[in-house]
Amino acid sequence: MKTIQNIVILTGAGVSAESGIDTFRDAGGLWEQHRVEDVATPEAFARDPDLVLRFYDERRAAIQTREPNAAHRALARLDAEWPGELLIVTQNVDDLHERAGAKRLIHMHGEHLNAWCTICDARMPWAGALLDRPACPACQAAGSLRPDIVWFGEMPYRMDEIYHALNRADLFVSIGTSGAVYPAAGFVREARASGARTLELNMEPSEGSHWFDEARQGPATVLVPAWVVAMLGG
Numbered sequence: 001m002k003t004i005q006n007i008v009i010l011t012g013a014g015v016s017a018e019s020g021i022d023t024f025r026d027a028g029g030l031w032e033q034h035r036v037e038d039v040a041t042p043e044a045f046a047r048d049p050d051l052v053l054r055f056y057d058e059r060r061a062a063i064q065t066r067e068p069n070a071a072h073r074a075l076a077r078l079d080a081e082w083p084g085e086l087l088i089v090t091q092n093v094d095d096l097h098e099r100a101g102a103k104r105l106i107h108m109h110g111e112h113l114n115a116w117c118t119i120c121d122a123r124m125p126w127a128g129a130l131l132d133r134p135a136c137p138a139c140q141a142a143g144s145l146r147p148d149i150v151w152f153g154e155m156p157y158r159m160d161e162i163y164h165a166l167n168r169a170d171l172f173v174s175i176g177t178s179g180a181v182y183p184a185a186g187f188v189r190e191a192r193a194s195g196a197r198t199l200e201l202n203m204e205p206s207e208g209s210h211w212f213d214e215a216r217q218g219p220a221t222v223l224v225p226a227w228v229v230a231m232l233g234g
Helices: 013-017 042-047 049-063 070-081 096-100 159-168 184-193 220-231
Strands: 007-011 086-090 105-107 110-117 123-125 145-149 171-175 197-202 214-217
Touching: 007 070, 007 159, 007 184, 013 070, 013 220, 042 049, 049 110, 049 145, 070 086, 070 096, 070 220, 086 159, 159 184, 171 184, 171 220, 184 197, 197 220
Parallel strands: 007 086, 007 171, 086 105, 171 197, 197 214
Antiparallel strands: 110 123, 110 145
């Protein structure tokens, strides 16, 4: 078997769910109260900015009350100790990977704790509300800030870097993803085409499970620490 030096890890909502962060499919969660079309598209923001800003203000406040779990901490350990190339690509917009200590990380769908100025294009850390239309700290434009989130219909961030890493990977691991949202759902095929081994860690088989060399089912807080221990040799 090819020696593993370069690893790309994709993480999805299943990694943060055990920290109490709602996914799109959670019954009773914030997402159940709103259609995606009403809160997570550029058209929704143009149509009803107050609704969208209020929704994301609630999400931004909620994630600041959550803590990283064992899966986040295990991946941060792997990031710190793995001697080869490693990249964690997360679809999650919370900051739990960072708070656990991960450094080699890309948020392909943006970050709740960032704001984006639509006038000057500046992106900045933002922990407070946006509903009251604060001025942009960079250009002072009023009412120009929106959540720095990639909405449906928008291009995910840093795709060139992600595909470069996938094309160099010896191992691609998908953790806690549904396999339903593109382009991330296509990463496994990109990695396979470059000769990488592929592993899925998920609560249940994803829509793309058949593309993986191996799939393991169970909670991320159980599967990920065990896998990291094996990768680091104990």
